[in-house]
Each structure stands twice: as C-alpha cells, then as structure tokens.
Amino acid sequence: MTAPRVRFAPSPTGSLHVGGARTALYNWLFARRHGGAFILRIEDTDVERSRRELTDQILHAMRWLGLDWDEGPFFQSERGSLYREAADRLLAEDKAYRAFETPEELDAMKSAAKAIGSAFRYDGSARAIPREESDRRAASGEKFVLRLSIPNEPLVVNDAVQGRTEFPAGALDDFVLVRSDGRPLYHFTVCVDDVAMGITHVIRGVDHLPNAPKHVALFRALGAPAPVFAHLGMILGADGKKLSKRHGAAGVEEFQAQGVLPDALDNFLALLGWSPGDDKERMTLLEMVSLFSLERIGPSASRFDHEKLLWLNGQYLQEIPAARLVEMLKPFHLPNCDAVLLDRAIMLHRSRARTLVELAHALAIYGDDPRVFEPAGLKKFGGPEAAPLLRALAERLSVTEPFSHSTLEESGRALAAEKGRKLGDLAQPARLALTGVLASPPLFEMIEVLGKETTRRRLLAFADLIAREPEAH
Ligand code: GLU
Numbered sequence: 001m002t003a004p005r006v007r008f009a010p011s012p013t014g015s016l017h018v019g020g021a022r023t024a025l026y027n028w029l030f031a032r033r034h035g036g037a038f039i040l041r042i043e044d045t046d047v048e049r050s051r052r053e054l055t056d057q058i059l060h061a062m063r064w065l066g067l068d069w070d071e072g073p074f075f076q077s078e079r080g081s082l083y084r085e086a087a088d089r090l091l092a093e094d095k096a097y098r099a100f101e102t103p104e105e106l107d108a109m110k111s112a113a114k115a116i117g118s119a120f121r122y123d124g125s126a127r128a129i130p131r132e133e134s135d136r137r138a139a140s141g142e143k144f145v146l147r148l149s150i151p152n153e154p155l156v157v158n159d160a161v162q163g164r165t166e167f168p169a170g171a172l173d174d175f176v177l178v179r180s181d182g183r184p185l186y187h188f189t190v191c192v193d194d195v196a197m198g199i200t201h202v203i204r205g206v207d208h209l210p211n212a213p214k215h216v217a218l219f220r221a222l223g224a225p226a227p228v229f230a231h232l233g234m235i236l237g238a239d240g241k242k243l244s245k246r247h248g249a250a251g252v253e254e255f256q257a258q259g260v261l262p263d264a265l266d267n268f269l270a271l272l273g274w275s276p277g278d279d280k281e282r283m284t285l286l287e288m289v290s291l292f293s294l295e296r297i298g299p300s301a302s303r304f305d306h307e308k309l310l311w312l313n314g315q316y317l318q319e320i321p322a323a324r325l326v327e328m329l330k331p332f333h334l335p336n337c338d339a340v341l342l343d344r345a346i347m348l349h350r351s352r353a354r355t356l357v358e359l360a361h362a363l364a365i366y367g368d369d370p371r372v373f374e375p376a377g378l379k380k381f382g383g384p385e386a387a388p389l390l391r392a393l394a395e396r397l398s399v400t401e402p403f404s405h406s407t408l409e410e411s412g413r414a415l416a417a418e419k420g421r422k423l424g425d426l427a428q429p430a431r432l433a434l435t436g437v438l439a440s441p442p443l444f445e446m447i448e449v450l451g452k453e454t455t456r457r458r459l460l461a462f463a464d465l466i467a468r469e470p471e472a473h
Helices: 018-033 052-065 080-092 103-115 131-139 186-196 206-221 252-258 262-270 285-291 306-319 322-332 339-352 356-366 375-381 386-398 405-418 423-435 443-450 452-468
Strands: 005-008 037-042 071-075 096-099 145-148 155-159 163-167 176-178 201-205 228-232
Touching (some): 005 018, 018 037, 018 052, 018 228, 018 262, 052 071, 052 252, 080 096, 080 145, 080 176, 080 186, 155 206, 155 228, 176 186, 186 206, 206 228, 262 285, 262 306, 306 339, 339 443, 386 405, 386 423, 423 452, 443 452
Parallel strands (some): 037 071, 201 228
Antiparallel strands (some): 096 145
C-alpha cells in the first residue's frame, strides 16, 4: 500500500465524545500502522452551531489521548474560495446546474409528494435550462441553488467494514451543493476537501453510511477516485440504545475528570469494534499500532461497558511508577503530608482504586486528622465503653517495635485477648478513630503508613471525644 492519508473531521458543535474519539483513534492507528498521514479538519461551516471553544476542547482532548496529527487543523470556514472554485468548475463542466425554484415552489413540490405518500425528490427540471439562460438569470440577480447532476448509472459503495452496497440508477435525486446564499453544503465541502487533501481512506461512524452514495457521486463528478470507506458500527449504552448523555459520562473530558488514564481510555476505545484477533485486551498505543487493521474491525454495534473501562483503568493504575502517579494525582487534590508517607500510602491504596479520583479520595485520610465521623459508625462503635480500649490500644501500639503491620497486628490481637475481646471490638472503633469511616484498607497496614505519632494522636482524641460526649451520638 502507498502511504495512506486519512482524516478526522469533527464538527465543533459539541465536545469530543466516545464515538468521535474512537473515530479519531482508528484513523490515527491506521495512519501510524502504515506510515501515512493523519489530518485534522474542523468542519465548522455551520456557523450558528460551531464554536471556537469547542474546537479548542476537541484539540485538547486529542492531545490528552496522545493522538497527534500531521497536518492541520484545517478549518472549513477558511476554505470558501476552494469550494467556490470547485462549484464553478462543476458548473462549467455541466456536472452541476443552477436551479431557480423559489422556496414556495419547492414547498409546493414537497406537499405534492407528501399528498401521494412519497418522499420528496427533486425532479431535475432545471437541468433543461439552457446555459445562456441560466447565466443571464444568475447575472440579473435571480436566486438559485447549485445542484449536482447525477448520471443515470448505479452507484457502488465499497466499504471495508460494512461490505459492498450497490444503489440502482436513480436512487438519488440531484441534491444541493451550494445554497442560494452562496454557502456550500456539508456533502460538498467534505468531498472537495477529501479530494484536495488526497484522502485515501475515510474511516468514520456508520451514521455516515447513508451519505456515502452521495459522496461517491460527488467524487466521480470531481474527477477523483473514491477513497476506501470504513464505516464503524454504532456504540451502544448498556441498555442497547445509542450511547448518549443519558448513559452518564460519554465525553472524553468527563472521563479525564473522573480520573481515567488516557492510555486506558485509548485501549478501551480501540476494542469498541476492533480486536487484534486473540484474547489480548491490554495493549499500549504502540502495540495497537503494530496490530491494527481494517480487516479486523467488525461491522456490528458494540456496547459501551463503563464497568469494564473502570476495571481496565484500575489495571493501568497498578503499573504507573509512584512518582508519576503523584504528578497525575495533583489535579485531584493530594493530602497535605510528607512525600515518603504519600508514596507508601499510594502503594497501599492503589490496588483498590479504579480511578485517580477514587485513589485521591482514599489518600485523604493521610492528611488532616478526621473531624467528622460517619454517624452509623458512631452509633455502632462510638459508645463510651470503647474509650478505654482505644487508649490501651494507643499505648500498646506506641511501644510496638518494629512498627510494621505484622507486629502491630500481633500486638492488637494480644491486647484483645488480654481484655477478653475479639479483635473486631478494637479494630472497628480504631478504624473509625483513624479515618472517620468504617471502610478502610487493612487496618494494620494503614497504621504502619500513618505512623506512630499520628495513630496515637487520633486514637486518643477519639477516645476523649466518645468518653466526653456519649449522648452526642
Ligand atoms: N463532520 C462530520 C461529523 O462530525 C464527519 C464527516 C466525515 O467524517 O465525513 O460527524
């Protein structure tokens, strides 16, 4: 294969969502796999709905995912002269024609079609207007649209993923390329740009498949070979409906805010429709580049399984060096504690966290001493009778050497036995005292990380609190 040229062509009418991100990723993987070019084109001809800040968000999300582009970003809003030249050329070559129907006339045609229960199709009547008359009417200021003159031949869409579809002659009407106010329409700008940019493969969502015959007709009119199409199956939510906001987070930035790692998201997105052929699931971007092929993309829809994304993310979290993890956790608010303690706390907690947010949340106990305590825990384990037990535990742990979780646990067990109690009678109030909540990682491992001084201070402060205010809870 000669080096392919592919493009990602988002419309900046929303931020980058799962579907768009997967399209971008597949184009990027394909370009990198074959040493081709990945081009970024911003389709912002819809001035009412396009926003510059959304473009910035899309670029930011792509950079975050590690999807660098080789050319662009090109903005369709800045390429008006290219579309005008292409329109003039099609007109001069009789591949497009001016149609002068007024909006009222078109409405009447639409009503007539509706009355007999059929969809409106422009009947091509303006094709018959002689060129001189067309030029004269345009020069006199009469309004017109430019329509593509579709030859009476079948159109074939060859799709590397969805297969071959043949559309019989007459399946399409002569659709509009340029509106009466001079604005070029979507299908036209896409194809003019794909030709100008030398695009060899169009990889995009299956929602664009119905547009493909129009594009095939346009490429033909523009005198260019049609690119290879690869339309990717839909992405569905857990309920089998098209993935949308209703299913919770679907935007790349939302996943970033949840503490999903870009590598994990790339890996997860890659598997929404593509598989490397064996059961391999965890792959770095580089591995995916070496394995990617259009042949291994399935035509059907895939399900977006949020739990699986979180699981995969948890797997990635385990492998990041602690120092790097500290950097990555910073935007999620790290506790105010010394660096060595933080590293140890991260090592202890990261196997239970699935996202950076969950991990940062778990680390909060290594910062300030808890001041609020879970009410249900207080009710169960905050009775005044726990106070002497906690004081005894504080004393015993303070003299335990070495201050490591296994010896600390032995001390705790011995103390419980001496008092004729179960370990849980000590451990549960201790957990509450140390963290404010009852869910925590293994108690003595946590105590080892918290250190002698903090453990003692928190146990004694809690003992004082429950001894002083038994009825407060
Ligand atoms: N701008 C279109 C979109 O955002 C993509 C068009 C294309 O890939 O051909 O859906």
